[in-house]
Amino acid sequence: MRTLIRVIGLAxxxxxxxxxxxxxxxxxxxxxxxxxxxVGKAIDLLVGYEPQGAGESGIIVAHTDVAQSALIVxxxxxxxxxxxxxxxxxxxxxxxxxxxxxxxxxxRNMMYDKLQHLxxxxxxxxxxxxxxxxxxxxxxxIRRFVNMGMVRGVEVPFRVGAIVIYMALLNWQxxxxxxxxxxxxxxxxxxxxxxxxxxxLHVQQIMGELVTVLQENLVGIHxxxxxxxxDHERRKYNRKAEELRQExxxxxxxxxxxxxxxxxxxSLTLGVVLWYGGWEIMRGNLEAGAFAxxxxxxxxxxxxxxxxxxxxxxxxxxxxxxxxIYEVLDSESPVVERPNARVLxxxxxxxxxxxxxxxxxxxxxxxxHVETLAEPGQxxxxxxxxxxxxxxxxxxxxxxxxxxxxxxxxxxDDIREFTLASLRHNVGIVQQDIFLFSATIKDNIAYASPxxxxxxxxxxxxxAQLHEHIANLPHGYDTWVGERGVTLxxxxxxxxxxxxxxxxxxxxxxxDDSTSSVDVETERLIHQAMTAVMKGxxxxxxxxxxxxxxxxxxxxxxxxGEVAExxxxxxxxxxxxxxxxxxxxxxxxxxxxxLDAAIVGDDxxxx
Numbered sequence: 001m002r003t004l005i006r007v008i009g010l011a012x013x014x015x016x017x018x019x020x021x022x023x024x025x026x027x028x029x030x031x032x033x034x035x036x037x038x039v040g041k042a043i044d045l046l047v048g049y050e051p052q053g054a055g056e057s058g059i060i061v062a063h064t065d066v067a068q069s070a071l072i073v074x075x076x077x078x079x080x081x082x083x084x085x086x087x088x089x090x091x092x093x094x095x096x097x098x099x100x101x102x103x104x105x106x107x108r109n110m111m112y113d114k115l116q117h118l119x120x121x122x123x124x125x126x127x128x129x130x131x132x133x134x135x136x137x138x139x140x141x142i143r144r145f146v147n148m149g150m151v152r153g154v155e156v157p158f159r160v161g162a163i164v165i166y167m168a169l170l171n172w173q174x175x176x177x178x179x180x181x182x183x184x185x186x187x188x189x190x191x192x193x194x195x196x197x198x199x200x201l202h203v204q205q206i207m208g209e210l211v212t213v214l215q216e217n218l219v220g221i222h223x224x225x226x227x228x229x230x231d232h233e234r235r236k237y238n239r240k241a242e243e244l245r246q247e248x249x250x251x252x253x254x255x256x257x258x259x260x261x262x263x264x265x266x267s268l269t270l271g272v273v274l275w276y277g278g279w280e281i282m283r284g285n286l287e288a289g290a291f292a293x294x295x296x297x298x299x300x301x302x303x304x305x306x307x308x309x310x311x312x313x314x315x316x317x318x319x320x321x322x323x324x325i326y327e328v329l330d331s332e333s334p335v336v337e338r339p340n341a342r343v344l345x346x347x348x349x350x351x352x353x354x355x356x357x358x359x360x361x362x363x364x365x366x367x368x369h370v371e372t373l374a375e376p377g378q379x380x381x382x383x384x385x386x387x388x389x390x391x392x393x394x395x396x397x398x399x400x401x402x403x404x405x406x407x408x409x410x411x412x413d414d415i416r417e418f419t420l421a422s423l424r425h426n427v428g429i430v431q432q433d434i435f436l437f438s439a440t441i442k443d444n445i446a447y448a449s450p451x452x453x454x455x456x457x458x459x460x461x462x463x464a465q466l467h468e469h470i471a472n473l474p475h476g477y478d479t480w481v482g483e484r485g486v487t488l489x490x491x492x493x494x495x496x497x498x499x500x501x502x503x504x505x506x507x508x509x510x511x512d513d514s515t516s517s518v519d520v521e522t523e524r525l526i527h528q529a530m531t532a533v534m535k536g537x538x539x540x541x542x543x544x545x546x547x548x549x550x551x552x553x554x555x556x557x558x559x560x561g562e563v564a565e566x567x568x569x570x571x572x573x574x575x576x577x578x579x580x581x582x583x584x585x586x587x588x589x590x591x592x593x594x595l596d597a598a599i600v601g602d603d604x605x606x607x
Contacts, residue, residue: 003322004315010103011146017102018150021095025155028088031081033166036296038081042074044289092151100147107139107325114328119335120400121360129212134328137207138321141200145318153311156304167297170290171280177272178298185265185308192258192309196251196316203247204324210240251313258309266302273298335402337420344422348411349376349507349538351397356406358392366392367561370406372554376507379539381549383582384558390542391432393558394510397540398427410508428506432542434493441470442477444496448504456503464499466492509539555579 011018115123115131168175217224217233224233277294280286356370367389374380382390395401396408399420408415415423425448436444445460446452457477461467469492473479481488488496501509541552549555550569557565557572557579565577572579 003326004319006326007142007145007318007322008150010106010142011099011150013106014099014102017095017099021092021099021151022154024088024091024095025151026158028085028092029155029159029162031085031088032300033162033297034081035078035085036293036300038074038078039296040289040293042071042078042289043292044287045070045074047288096147096151099151100143103146104139104143107142108135111135111139111325111328114331117333118328118331119333119402120395121334122331124360127208127212129210129215130208131328132215133204133208133211134324138204138324141204141314141317141321142325145314149311149314149318152307153315156307156311160301160304163297163301167294170294170297171277171286174273174277174280174294177276178269178301180269185262185305188258188261192254193312193316195254196313197319199247199251199254200313200317201320201323203244203251204320206240206244206247210237210244213237213240255309255313258312262305262308266298266305270298335399335420338416341419342417342422344410344418344426347426347507349536350374350409350411351508351538352409353393354407354409356396356403356408358396358401358404360401365561367396370563372556372563372566374538374540374554376538377534377536378554379534379541379552381541381552381555382558383542383549383555383579388558389561390558391512392561393556394429394512394540394542397508397510398424398429425504426506427508427510428501428504429510430494430497430501430512432512434497436481436488436493436496438481440478440480441473441496444481445477445499445503447500452503457499460499460503461496463502464495466495466499507537509534509537511539511541557582 111134115135164175164179167178213236217237224230273294277286277291281288281291351374353370353372356367357365358367359365370393372380382393384390392401396403397415399415402416410418410423410426428448437447442454442457445457449456454477458467461470461477470477470479498511553568555565555567555569555572556563557577559578565572565575565579567575567579573583
């Protein structure tokens with residue numbers, strides 16, 4: 001019930017439109033009740049009218065003229081009432097539809113804004129497909145509820161009450177026959193709503209799982225085709241789609257059964273009313289016009305009766321979908337700006353980790369007691385086995401996650417004292433998993449600096465050793481990048497991401513394995529260019545390439561989330577510990593390759 005109240009509160013933001021929708025509904029109802037009254041009066045007039053010959057007295061002629069005039073007035077009134085009823089019905093439909101669209105617009109924006117500001121910890125646990133289902137199908141269920149449940153749900157009982165009172169004033173015995181099965185229908189509708197609420201929640205969950213399967217298949221289509229797993233993926237999707245089909249069928253069957261009971265109730269009631277009403281007319285206890293009015297009112301009663309199952313269904317879906325939506329809107333991000341957070345200007349770049357500990361799960365420590373200082377112009381390389389905490393360290397600096405214990409300071413101030421936006425404008429990061437948007441190359445490079453000129457973009461591309469390749473493309477910097485950058489090679493995507501970060505011009509630079517997808521020669525070119533970029537900046541590098549490691553001022557070797565060794569290349573090689581093992585197994589062969597490349601280059605230069 002609390003969820004339903006909160007959903008209703010969303011429409012309260014547009015209370016003017018909601019009130020007008022109710023007002024137009026009342027006027028439309030009043031006119032719809034006035035029309036049967038006019039028809040009944042016309043029938044009474046016709047039944048009481050006796051046609052006379054031309055030779056009758058003038059009194060009879062006068063009576064005929066009065067009857068004809070009355071019929072004309074009734075017909076005109078009926079026409080006007082029908083016209084205005086149509087106008088008010090249109091007004092109600094327009095207002096309810098526009099209100100539901102405004103509410104869905106608000107909810108979509110609220111969901112999108114919330115998802116933008118939730119930390120990595122939330123997105124790590126949520127499936128993308130499930131979130132997409134919440135933002136699409138669940139929001140649509142809320143829209144249908146506002147349109148159907150909130151307005152129609154109030155109009156229907158009000159309409160039923162007005163019609164029943166009018167019918168009782170005409171003939172209370174017939175009204176009793178009409179309403180004899182209503183308690184049964186109300187009880188059945190309540191049971192149906194309870195069942196539908198649970199069933200629709202299950203449907204929305206399955207829908208989220210189905211969208212997740214589809215999303216993963218489309219994103220990983222290259223892997224699917226590489227392993228010829230199309231049949232496996234099709235079977236997986238078909239199983240989930242079949243489960244969804246069966247759940248939808250169960251829902252529709254339950255609602256269809258409810259509608260069938262409603263229709264059967266009305267048909268039986270109409271038969272009883274026709275029998276008893278005809279008997280009352282023959283006995284002289286009921287006028288023909290009143291009986292016709294009663295039948296027309298019964299016909300109007302079919303509308304709310306038939307609408308009830310849909311309204312019940314909209315309430316059930318609103319509760320289940322509202323619960324799923326508020327699971328997101330009520331989520332608390334572990335990374336929150338302080339109320340008095342300061343805007344950070346351009347930082348100098350002094351970064352200190354003070355006894356930092358962090359864990360994704362309280363039972364499994366990620367980092368333990370990390371201590372290090374990085375100064376402007378200094379390169380800090382981070383090495384370690386997979387899962388040792390390399391990426392975690394650099395994710396803490398821009399506050400993608402918050403430290404569990406200890407603190408990180410920037411220029412002597414705790415990074416939690418700054419606004420997230422200003423902090424992240426000072427920390428540029430080239431992530432390991434490169435993501436490019438479906439836009440032009442220029443737009444992708446200028447993503448963090450939308451006001452950058454083409455010259456600025458070109459300069460950043462030159463530093464990243466990408467300008468020459470872009471210049472050779474048919475459309476140059478206006479070349480469209482396919483979804484996730486599929487039209488570019490891995491090395492090109494890597495260099496484009498580097499150019500994007502260079503354009504931001506941050507005082508603190510993080511390269512998370514940023515040259516992992518390039519060949520040795522390209523890496524050499526990139527690092528030649530990056531040498532100038534790194535000057536004056538505080539740089540953190542996660543890499544296994546020899547050139548990056550050798551250039552580092554400080555090398556941190558991680559093991560099980562702790563700094564096992566620290567120092568420069570020469571001192572760590574001489575120490576003979578973990579770094580020496582990495583050097584012998586991985587770095588020494590790279591050194592030989594680079595040496596061979598240098599010798600070949602020298603030979604080519606002499607020839």
